[in-house]
Structures are given as structure tokens and as C-alpha cells.
Amino acid sequence: MTETPPGTAERVVVVGGGHAGTTLAGLLRQGGYRGELVLLGSETDLPYQRPPLSKKFDGDGPVQWLRPAEFYREQDITVRLGEQVTVVDRAARRVRTASGGTYAYDVLVLATGAVPRGLTLPGADTRGVITLRTLSDARVLRGYLADRGRLVIVGGGYIGLEVAAAARANGVEVTVVEREGRVLARVASTRFSQALTRHHRARGTDIVTGARVVGLTSRHGHVDGVELADHGRLECDAVLVGVGAVPQDGLARAAGLECDEGIVVDGRARTGDPSVLAIGDATRRPVAGVPGSLRLESIPSATEQARQACSVILGTATPAAEVPWFWSDQFGLKLKIAGVVREPGDSGAQVTRGTAVRGDPSSERFALFHHEDRIVTAVESANAPADFAAGRKFIASRRRVDPARLADPGTPLSEAVMN
Ligand SMILES: Cc1cc2nc3c(=O)[nH]c(=O)nc-3n(C[C@H](O)[C@H](O)[C@H](O)COP(=O)(O)OP(=O)(O)OC[C@H]3O[C@@H](n4cnc5c(N)ncnc54)[C@H](O)[C@@H]3O)c2cc1C
Incomplete structure (x- = not known):
């Protein structure tokens, strides 16, 4: 396959209208790219910020658009919402969508993000059992929190703890159930976990660690309890499942690109195909000073990779590697x-x-x-x-x-x- 020399692409197609894809589109125009620029996103809302979804349950709610609607018009970025890309044809350099559209590209950027991991347990698909990734998920969660019921959060990760804090602030009774011996076991030090656990408990959140969920019970088709292996049953009005996210690498995998729980990219967001880049939560990437490769799920990482991809497409200098970081707000x-x-x-x-x-x-x-x-x-x-x-x-x-x-x-x- 012939490579498009850096700086000569005339048609860039970005799959995924999340933080990574939208940031890249803006950077390309800012960097002087004048060719065709298409952003295909399967969600029907304009691209928005995800961090407020787990943090903000008061006032205007969680909607913060990444860019106002006129930005895309002014910058001549063709945004197609509700467009699910189903096939990447690398030989013909074009993608197909579920609605039958085809889009040819010189450079394709996969920015397909991640989806929440679900529970595979009896009762997991009952009404009132929710995950949190999209604006519509946040609207559903907000509805439950407005009723000030009892919320069980399965998984003591950052998203679970942020929702716990916001829910407590709204007067909701909250129990966090964590399978490991401490919250944030995968991502934080024991001391940090302990400090946050103390802060949450001091504000009335019940945190149960070393607890395995074995099933969810329901009444009239709506969840009403969480059964634990050794800790009895927790009564509740809603359950938030926050047990991690799975990278959306299916498209890339089907197109024959290397994937290993995430689309494998190098330090410049390049896949093994010179015409295909990948950025954001969907990727597995090297990180300076850390052996092997990592999946980073954060806004700073998505932004850094958008900059990398932009430099590859425009043929400009590679941006300096950043120390990975992220933030969380709790109480x-x-x-x-x-x-x-x-x-x-x-x-x-x-x-x-x-x-x-x-x-x-x-x-x-x-x-x-x-x-x-x-x-x-x-x-x-x-x-x-x-x-x-x-x-x-x-x-x-x-x-x-x-x-x-x-x-x-x-x-x-x-x-x-x-x-
Ligand atoms: C509730 C919540 C709170 C968070 N809080 C923080 C925080 O405080 N700090 C922080 O640093 N990070 C936070 N994050 C993580 C951060 O939001 C993500 O790292 C970031 O959104 C990743 O951007 P992305 O573009 O890679 O993926 P996404 O934002 O997930 O966007 C991917 C988009 O691609 C679309 N898509 C997927 N497949 C296709 C397809 N085949 N065709 C078309 N479109 C497709 C998806 O529908 C989605 O809209 C939070 C995440 C969540 C869910």
C-alpha cells in the first residue's frame, strides 16, 4: 500500500466524535490543514465533555459541549452524528457506515474510545442497573439521584467514587461495593486509597471492600437489591456499575490492525498501516520511562495523542512526550x-x-x-x-x-x- 507522504493528505476521516477525535479535528485546522475533514460519530449529541458526567448533578447538569455548533461550520469540519462506522476497507482506503454511507480517506484516524464493562450476573440487565459513559447515561443517572433513593455502586474506581461523592452531596444513601481489598486498587497507591476511603466514609458513604457481587434482585422488573457472596444483600433503588471500560478496538481488529486490548500504536499514534492512526481510550500506547505499553484513559492522554496524530498528518515536528496525568473531583x-x-x-x-x-x-x-x-x-x-x-x-x-x-x-x- 502506498503511503501518503506527511503533509500531503487531502482527505482525513476521523472515526469517533469524542474528546480525542474532536480535539484532533480542531488541531488540524489550527495547524493549517485545508483538505477535507470528516468526523463520524455514532452518538447523536454534538461532541461533549465526559468528566462532568460523573461530577456534576446540580445546576444545569452535566452538558458541556466540546465546541459550539458553529465551530464545525466555521472550520469546515463535516460532522456526521449518529453514523456508526462498520467497516474499514484498508485496501480501498475507505470506510462504510451502518446507514450505507462510504467515505474515502488518505488518512484515517480511529478515535473510537471505550465502553463500560458490564456485569455478567443474574439480573444484570434489570431496569435501574446502569453504567456511565454517555450523556444519555448521565441523564438516566440524574433521574435516579433526583429521587434521593438508595444507590449501590459496584466498583470503587474513580468514576464510582466521583458519583458516590456527588450522590451523597444530593442526599442519596450510597454504598460502594469493591471486589478488591481497597478502592482504586488498580490505579492508586494503598495510602491514597486509604485517605480517600476515610474522606468518603466521613461523609456518610458506606464502602464495602473484598465483596463479590453474585446477583441482582428485582421487584416489578426494577432492581431492588445486590447480593454479595459473604456480605448478605444490600437493598437499593438503583445500581451503578463502574467496573472499568473496554477499548473499542473491534473495527481495527476486523481490519487486520494489531490489537491487544486496545489498538496498538507507537509514540506518534501510528498503527502498522501508515494510512491509519489511532488515538484516545481505544489505544494501547508506549509511555516514556515505563516499560511495555499501557492503556491510559484520560483527557490529557487523548489530547496528547491528538497532537501526535496532528503532527504526523501535517508532517510537523513530533511533540515532546508528556508525563501522563489526570484529575478527579470528589467532594x-x-x-x-x-x-x-x-x-x-x-x-x-x-x-x-x-x-x-x-x-x-x-x-x-x-x-x-x-x-x-x-x-x-x-x-x-x-x-x-x-x-x-x-x-x-x-x-x-x-x-x-x-x-x-x-x-x-x-x-x-x-x-x-x-x-
Ligand atoms: C464519567 C466519566 C468521567 C471521566 N472523568 C475524567 C476526569 O475527570 N479526568 C480525565 O482525565 N478523564 C476522565 N474521563 C475519561 C475521559 O473522558 C476519556 O479518557 C476521554 O473521553 C477519551 O476520549 P476518546 O475520544 O478516546 O473516547 P470517547 O470520549 O469515548 O469517544 C469515542 C467516541 O467514538 C464513538 N464511536 C465508537 N465507535 C464508533 C464507530 N464505529 N463509528 C462511529 N463512532 C464510534 C463513540 O460513540 C464515542 O462517542 C472520564 C470518563 C467518563 C466516562
Whole structure:
């Protein structure tokens, strides 16, 4: 297959009108791309922000458009909503949609995102059992929360905890059920998990860990309980299932592109086909300083990959690699996390791991600096933007630090770097 030389594409087709795809479309026009630009999205709403869906249940609700409708017209971006791409024909360089449309491309960008993992349990498809990914999911959830009933959240990940916080603030009774021994077990350090657990419990959220859901019960076709293996039955009016997301890599897989729980891309969003790029939650990607490849599900990662794809399409310089990071809001806690958290017992090279705790994790302001051989590899922070910013710089610079100074709030962080 002949490659379109960088900077010469005349038809770019983006599949997926989420954060990654929409950001890329804007960047391409901003970077001077004048060719045809088509954004195909299976949702019927204009592209919107997902973070507010789990955080904002008051006021105007969760709708925040990524761009106003006129933006797409002014920028000559053809947006086709409600268009599900069903086939990628790489040999002919065109995609087909469920409605029968075909779109030819010089460069195709797959930005198909992820979908919530469901529960495969008796009663999992009962009314009142919901997941949260789209605006319409959020509208359904909002309806339940308005009734101030009892909500069980299956899964103590970031989305589950954010909804728990918002629901409690709305007077809803909330129980979080987590299979692992602690919340955020996959993504956060034990100390951070413990601190957040304390904050949630202090605000009345019940958190049950080490609990396996074995079934959901219903009354008149609506969920009314969650049965746990060893912890009895929890009565409820709604269940939110927040047990992770599955990358939407089916299109890519069917088109013969390499996938491994996510479309495999390099550090510039390129797949094995020079005419096909992939960005966002659908991908598995390398991360500087971390062995192997990772699936990152965050706005900063989607934005970074959109920049990478833009540079490939326009033939401009590759943007510098970023330290991965994301944020979460729970109650009054603005949480910011950067790097990849590894626990002292995790496998890996022979390194000495430790954590410098700056501030009191039972208060509302603190930062945890995780280090390996005195090099900071991750920072987890609550209401501590300056500590977070310094932590990101430490991670990027890989300079050695003095953990005792990091842990001393009286010592400026700039003095923690060892010469
Ligand atoms: C409730 C919630 C809260 C979040 N909060 C945060 C946060 O606080 N901070 C943070 O950093 N990240 C957060 N995230 C994660 C963040 O929203 C995602 O990382 C980001 O949206 C990924 O963008 P994306 O474009 O890759 O995928 P998506 O936003 O999922 O967009 C993919 C789009 O592609 C469409 N699509 C899929 N297949 C096809 C097809 N075949 N044809 C056409 N269209 C298709 C989908 O319908 C979807 O609209 C949150 C996510 C959720 C769900």
C-alpha cells in the first residue's frame, strides 16, 4: 500500500466524535490543514465533555459541549452524528457506515474510545442497573439521584467514587461495593486509597471492600437489591456499575490492525498501516520511562495523542512526550495524579521504592511523592496544585530528590532536588 507522504493528505476521516477525535479535528485546522475533514460519530449529541458526567448533578447538569455548533461550520469540519462506522476497507482506503454511507480517506484516524464493562450476573440487565459513559447515561443517572433513593455502586474506581461523592452531596444513601481489598486498587497507591476511603466514609458513604457481587434482585422488573457472596444483600433503588471500560478496538481488529486490548500504536499514534492512526481510550500506547505499553484513559492522554496524530498528518515536528496525568473531583477534593504508581511490593527491576508524604492525608490537602532509587515516578495529590506541578517536573526531569525534604512542608520543594 502506498503511503501518503506527511503533509500531503487531502482527505482525513476521523472515526469517533469524542474528546480525542474532536480535539484532533480542531488541531488540524489550527495547524493549517485545508483538505477535507470528516468526523463520524455514532452518538447523536454534538461532541461533549465526559468528566462532568460523573461530577456534576446540580445546576444545569452535566452538558458541556466540546465546541459550539458553529465551530464545525466555521472550520469546515463535516460532522456526521449518529453514523456508526462498520467497516474499514484498508485496501480501498475507505470506510462504510451502518446507514450505507462510504467515505474515502488518505488518512484515517480511529478515535473510537471505550465502553463500560458490564456485569455478567443474574439480573444484570434489570431496569435501574446502569453504567456511565454517555450523556444519555448521565441523564438516566440524574433521574435516579433526583429521587434521593438508595444507590449501590459496584466498583470503587474513580468514576464510582466521583458519583458516590456527588450522590451523597444530593442526599442519596450510597454504598460502594469493591471486589478488591481497597478502592482504586488498580490505579492508586494503598495510602491514597486509604485517605480517600476515610474522606468518603466521613461523609456518610458506606464502602464495602473484598465483596463479590453474585446477583441482582428485582421487584416489578426494577432492581431492588445486590447480593454479595459473604456480605448478605444490600437493598437499593438503583445500581451503578463502574467496573472499568473496554477499548473499542473491534473495527481495527476486523481490519487486520494489531490489537491487544486496545489498538496498538507507537509514540506518534501510528498503527502498522501508515494510512491509519489511532488515538484516545481505544489505544494501547508506549509511555516514556515505563516499560511495555499501557492503556491510559484520560483527557490529557487523548489530547496528547491528538497532537501526535496532528503532527504526523501535517508532517510537523513530533511533540515532546508528556508525563501522563489526570484529575478527579470528589467532594471538595481536587485530586491530581501524575506518573504511574507502583507499590513497594510490585515486581520490576531491583529498585528501592518509597513514598514521601507531604501534609496530612487525613486532612484535605496533601501530596504523596512515590520514588524509586530517589527518583520521583508518581505523585498523588489532593488540593495541592503546586506540589502536583513540582511532582510532574520531578518525574519528567528524573533528577534525584531527598525524600525527607519532600516530606517536610516547611522546606520548599525546589530544595528537595539533590545536586
Ligand atoms: C464519567 C466519566 C468521567 C471521566 N472523568 C475524567 C476526569 O475527570 N479526568 C480525565 O482525565 N478523564 C476522565 N474521563 C475519561 C475521559 O473522558 C476519556 O479518557 C476521554 O473521553 C477519551 O476520549 P476518546 O475520544 O478516546 O473516547 P470517547 O470520549 O469515548 O469517544 C469515542 C467516541 O467514538 C464513538 N464511536 C465508537 N465507535 C464508533 C464507530 N464505529 N463509528 C462511529 N463512532 C464510534 C463513540 O460513540 C464515542 O462517542 C472520564 C470518563 C467518563 C466516562
